[in-house]
Amino acid sequence: MSVAPEQTASAERDFATTAHAVESEARRLIASYPRGHARSAMLPILHAFQNAEGWVSPEAMAQTAAWLDEPLSVVESTASFYTLFHRRPVGRYMLQPCRNLSCIINGAGDIMARFRERLGVQHLETTPDGLFSYEEAECLAACDRAPCMQVNLQFVYDLTPEKVDAMLEAMHAGTFAVPPLPQTASPGRDWHVAQEGAKAPGARGVPSPNDPGGLGDKSGVEMIERLTRDAYPVRVRPTKERLVVDGPARLGSPIGPSEH
């Protein structure tokens, strides 16, 4: 699917139609688990809603709870646990560069700086045209291809600032390999959370609860400096070495008889 930038205006939202479209998939998912384990279909049903609407709306969570006969609080607490679910309208491209240890050592600082500069946004913000939402994520479990990110939950590996430039240009042109999300509601400018009373965010030098102190923050940088200076006095430098060389993509291969 290719969507040109001018098509980023929100489509009129009709949740009843969306729920109807998702229902057959939900029934198939629920039926794929043993009787009494319908709850196991919760995450894929939420993904189905997100694929249909671009986000997991309160109505989607309520409908999921009803289909699974689970309390709404169970669905909400599950969805809120994962950065994979967008619980608010987001841009057509959800950009989530990793800011954790392997990625920081391999240059994620430059990647995040490039995104912030090119898009004019900060962590947890959406561009005014609604095209891009930006969130610096914790480890995405692709440390061997650092620095990496997810675009609409698809991985992009071995980032460089130049790669970021090319990526954004392709997205603006509607030619990027990862399709844009549907957008059934206009995203807000940001989704910062308010500071709760005097509660500290739990990281040194991090005054905002929106920056919980990952390695992209001051506390994480201090920790790396301490580790490399005191505990493990080694020279840390970016590397492109790989322990395992990726073979041809095999994930899509059909399951068949062994060749051996």
Ligand code: FES
């Ligand atoms: S540190 Fe970035 S993927 Fe693990």
